[in-house]
Amino acid sequence: xxxxxxxxxxxxxxxxxxxxxxxxxxxxxxxxxxxxxxxxxxxxxxxxxxxxxxxxxxxxxxxxxxxxxxxxxxxxxxxxxxxxxxxxxxxxxxxxxxxxxxxxxxxxxxxxxxxxxxxxxxxxxxxxxxxxxxxxxxxxxxxxxxxxxxxxxxxxxxxxxxxxxxxxxxxxxxxxxxxxxxxxxxxxxxxxxxxxxxxxxxxxxxxxxxxxxxxxxxxxxx
Numbered sequence: 001x002x003x004x005x006x007x008x009x010x011x012x013x014x015x016x017x018x019x020x021x022x023x024x025x026x027x028x029x030x031x032x033x034x035x036x037x038x039x040x041x042x043x044x045x046x047x048x049x050x051x052x053x054x055x056x057x058x059x060x061x062x063x064x065x066x067x068x069x070x071x072x073x074x075x076x077x078x079x080x081x082x083x084x085x086x087x088x089x090x091x092x093x094x095x096x097x098x099x100x101x102x103x104x105x106x107x108x109x110x111x112x113x114x115x116x117x118x119x120x121x122x123x124x125x126x127x128x129x130x131x132x133x134x135x136x137x138x139x140x141x142x143x144x145x146x147x148x149x150x151x152x153x154x155x156x157x158x159x160x161x162x163x164x165x166x167x168x169x170x171x172x173x174x175x176x177x178x179x180x181x182x183x184x185x186x187x188x189x190x191x192x193x194x195x196x197x198x199x200x201x202x203x204x205x206x207x208x209x210x211x212x213x214x215x216x217x218x219x220x221x222x
């Protein structure tokens with residue numbers, strides 16, 4: 001068994017039923033993804049549109065590709081024809097472009113709203129209030145080629161576990177509140193939070209999708 005396969009097994013053993021693992025393969029070569037694929041994993045996350053497009057063309061077609069990084073509007077066209085889920089929808093301007101490109105591709109694209117709760121200015125996303133307002137409004141009708149699947153967020157990069165857990169709890173409460181108010185609650189079902197260093201805390205606060213890279217693939221090759 002390869003090192004990557006063993007790491008995948010070790011992580012999967014820690015995940016409760018119903019929690020999905022996105023193996024974050026950004027900056028890692030296709031060969032490393034192939035090792036994980038050969039071990040049975042099918043869901044991978046990338047953060048650069050053109051890198052994702054190149055890997056999509058090179059690797060098996062049954063891979064479920066997730067886009068997890070900051071997405072520039074001029075790069076949307078590269079991923080919309082095939083991406084399974086966009087985690088990082090951080091503005092209505094980006095939504096407008098996803099809608100345009102999805103209509104052109106004849107697809108309905110699954111998306112998560114990225115919500116900013118971390119105590120860091122470097123993070124992107126809607127505020128919790130903006131997320132509530134948007135999901136409660138009629139504005140969503142302008143996006144027939146977007147399916148709103150849930151929320152993604154990141155906690156602050158800190159050693160203070162109490163703060164991290166509090167921020168994850170905020171995201172879970174927001175997710176529950178929004179889901180209770182939307183008509184399409186059955187498909188608004190994803191809470192994506194938790195990475196290599198904090199995914200167990202995220203799961204403890206209700207995450208059902210975790211994004212883990214370094215623990216699987218090792219240090220990134222920039």
